[in-house]
Amino acid sequence: GxxxxxxxxxxxxxxxxxxxxxxxxxxxxxxxxxxxxxxxxxxxxxxxxxxxxxxxxxxxxxxxxxxxxxxxxxxxxxxxxxxxxxxxxxxxxxxxxxxxxxxxxxxxxxxxxxxxxxxxxxxxxxxxxxxxxxxxxxxxxxxxxxxxxxxxxxxxxxxxxxxxxxxxxxxxxFNLAFCGSVSGNRYWLDCKNESKIYPTCNEYVKSNPKALEEAYWKIKGVYVYQRS
The missing domain is CATH 2.60.120.200 (Jelly Rolls)
Known part of the structure; x- marks a missing residue:
């Protein structure tokens, strides 16, 4: 799981x-x-x-x-x-x-x-x-x-x-993924304007690399605790 x-x-x-x-x-x-x-x-x-x-x-x-x-x-x-x-x-x-x-x-x-x-x-x-x-x-x-x-x-x-x-x-x-089984399949539903020009999520990503330059995490800290 x-x-x-x-x-x-x-x-x-x-x-x-x-x-x-x-x-x-x-x-x-x-x-x-x-x-x-x-x-x-x-x-x-x-x-x-x-x-x-x-x-x-x-x-x-x-x-x-x-x-x-x-x-x-x-x-x-x-x-x-x-x-x-x-x-x-x-x-x-x-x-x-x-x-x-x-x-x-x-x-x-x-x-x-x-x-x-x-x-x-x-x-x-x-x-x-x-x-x-x-x-x-x-x-x-x-x-x-x-x-x-x-x-x-x-x-x-x-x-x-x-x-x-x-x-x-x-x-x-920590993972950033482009398209794939979830966002790629929902592309036509969530990205209506983009899908009018680019028929698939993969085509959009391939044609617009600069649109994704600001896709990142800025992380100050990760804290993990376990009960004793």
Missing amino acids: EIDIVEGVNYQDTAKTALHSTRGCHMNDVPDHVKTGTWDTAVGVPDKKTGTPDMTFRYATNCFVYYPHQWLNQGCVAVDLEGGSLGIPLNKKGGGVYALEWDPVNGYIRSWVFSPHGTVPTNLRDSMRTASADVEEERVVPNPDLWGLPYGYFAIGHGTDCPSTHFQNMRLV
Whole structure:
């Protein structure tokens, strides 16, 4: 399995967290009082036989990368409803902090985004500030229960339709990809003006290299904690 702490596609300007898995991982809905976000949608997926876009409204709650009624490799996707938490709007606010808690013991994966930096909870801010302290007693232990509600809440493990064994032995990866199975397939839907001139995502990238010069991450720090 794969956990995308933050996943952005094309002109997307809102943070999303996505899980990608093999068959047998479906997200059960959870009460609104445990999260602030919603599920992404799978609308406009081309029919595999006819190629005609299926405009039926569906939530993207199946993590299986080849689930037939979602975009190829879409997975199950949680969306931050506050907006402005990715891309140009995020840059205008001076950036922010993305956080994720992966807790198979308690049966969930939760994700947050805090932007601008003034909205970062005190506990999280202090844990980052003291992470390099030489004296262990001076380091503040992060406590996600003090960060407010997450926008993403993925129920995993016992009593759910997604065994926690789908997600294990993870590696941290920063990746910028052009086109591919997700953004490339959605190109005609998300980039209507560009698709009138360039029929495919690959053609657009090949013809407009300068348009992508500002596609990069600027990262101040990465902090990883594990419960003892």
